[in-house]
Amino acid sequence: MSGITIDILRQRLQARQHKLTTQRRTVLEVFIAHPGEHLSAEDVYGILRGEDIDIGLATVYRSLELLANLNILQRMEFGDGCSRYEIGTMSPDEHQHHHLICVKCGKLLEFPDDLMDDLENDVLEKTGFKVVDHQVKFFGYCKECREKLDK
Amino acid sequence: MSGITIDILRQRLQARQHKLTTQRRTVLEVFIAHPGEHLSAEDVYGILRGEDIDIGLATVYRSLELLANLNILQRMEFGDGCSRYEIGTMSPDEHQHHHLICVKCGKLLEFPDDLMDDLENDVLEKTGFKVVDHQVKFFGYCKECREKLDK
DNA sequence: ATGGGTGCAAAGGTTTTGCACTCCG
DNA sequence: CGGAGTGCAAAACCTTTGCACCCAT
Numbered sequence: 001m002s003g004i005t006i007d008i009l010r011q012r013l014q015a016r017q018h019k020l021t022t023q024r025r026t027v028l029e030v031f032i033a034h035p036g037e038h039l040s041a042e043d044v045y046g047i048l049r050g051e052d053i054d055i056g057l058a059t060v061y062r063s064l065e066l067l068a069n070l071n072i073l074q075r076m077e078f079g080d081g082c083s084r085y086e087i088g089t090m091s092p093d094e095h096q097h098h099h100l101i102c103v104k105c106g107k108l109l110e111f112p113d114d115l116m117d118d119l120e121n122d123v124l125e126k127t128g129f130k131v132v133d134h135q136v137k138f139f140g141y142c143k144e145c146r147e148k149l150d151k
Numbered sequence: 152m153s154g155i156t157i158d159i160l161r162q163r164l165q166a167r168q169h170k171l172t173t174q175r176r177t178v179l180e181v182f183i184a185h186p187g188e189h190l191s192a193e194d195v196y197g198i199l200r201g202e203d204i205d206i207g208l209a210t211v212y213r214s215l216e217l218l219a220n221l222n223i224l225q226r227m228e229f230g231d232g233c234s235r236y237e238i239g240t241m242s243p244d245e246h247q248h249h250h251l252i253c254v255k256c257g258k259l260l261e262f263p264d265d266l267m268d269d270l271e272n273d274v275l276e277k278t279g280f281k282v283v284d285h286q287v288k289f290f291g292y293c294k295e296c297r298e299k300l301d302k
Numbered sequence: 303a304t305g306g307g308t309g310c311a312a313a314g315g316t317t318t319t320g321c322a323c324t325c326c327g
Numbered sequence: 328c329g330g331a332g333t334g335c336a337a338a339a340c341c342t343t344t345g346c347a348c349c350c351a352t
Contacts, residue, residue, distance in 0.1 A: 017306090018306080018307090019305095019306060019307065019350085019351050019352070020351075020352095021306095021307060021308080021350080021351070022350095022351095023307080023308070024307090040341090041341080041342080042341085054309095055308090055309090056308060056309040056310065057309090057310095057342095058308080058309070058310075058311095058342085058343080058344085059307080059308055059309070061341090061342060061343075062307080062308085062343095075230065077228035077230065079226060079228065079234070081316090081317080081340070081341070082340085082341060082342090083230075083341090083342090098270075098274075100274065100278070100280045100282070102280070103283070109278065109280060111274050111277070111278060111280075114270075114273075115269060115270050115273070116270075118266060119249075119265075119266050119267075120289070122265075122266070123249075123251065123262050123289060126262070127251070127260065127262060127293075127294065128293070128294030128297065129251045129253070129260060129262075129289070129291055129292070129293050129294060130291045130292045130297055131251070131289045131290070131291040132254070132290060132291045132292070133289070133290040133291070134287065134288060134289045134290065135287070135288045135290075136285065136286070136287050136288075137285060137286045137287075138271070138274060138280070138282045138284070138285045139282070139283060139284040139285065139286075140280055140281045140282040140283045140284070141280070141281045141283070142278075142279070142280050143278065143279030143280060146279065146281055168331090169331080169332090170325085170326050170327070170330095170331060170332065171326080171327095172325080172326070172331090172332060172333080173325095173326095174332080174333070175332090191316090192316080192317080193315095193316085205334095206333090206334090207333060207334040207335065208317095208334090208335095209317085209318075209319085209333080209334065209335075209336095210332080210333055210334070212316090212317060212318075213318095213332080213333085232315070232316070232341090232342080233315085233316060233317090234316090234317090
């Protein structure tokens, strides 16, 4: 449950004197309707086109960047040549997840985000760097691929 | 101390029946000569050009991809529009580092990689996914930017 | 009404690819 | 020698930008 709503978008846009346009609302709605997916600009564009909603690809790019700046979406790179976005959590306390990437089959799994607090406190104590967010990618072998290897 | 040498490159190339060319050796030497830097293809190309070494940009791209596949280089994205590479550690036991990215000034800091083993064991127990490598990015405010904010 | 936002197309930047030539094994 | 590897330029992508028009506020 992400907790992000159009109302939150409206509030954060207002705080920066930006306008709530149909396009920006629509882009966010795509992410609300596709929870857990890591969508690229082209993905979002395609989904909207499939719903017969007219929007310019450049506008999708601009909306994604804006939504990321508003901390509504989180931008990430999986090395497939394009940026991907995922709906972020509403509060920093809510649990995010790590990404597990199988180097054999390429599958992307998720894992609840825990145990990072100790590490972040350690960073603050030793460097003075105050962590507000993190992104963790694990590379390895998923269960299925490991079972195949064992054979 | 990364421990990666040209000999290791030779070995790993041989294991896959690939050839040790001057270009591949030269690209790796750039990383050996620039420890701790996160170089893009263009960076490597520029460095070699500055040393009057002739190499094609496409070859740099191909070498980087190959070296990453051989687990000699590690590929990473910092959201500046290009892939960057860093020399990897020779053994999984050697210590890597996390990346701290200041969202205010953009500075990139590093932090010794510890405390991840518990998390990786947890992943294995709960999902069957065997982690062999990880990449951690922390976003936040560096010491200098925090001091400026406090004023 | 007015300035920010959009759409389109063109430009920009990174990375990949086709093909003839080179050179490692 | 033979085939993998290289260099070059073109192509393929992803993303950004300029500008005329549109529409939230």
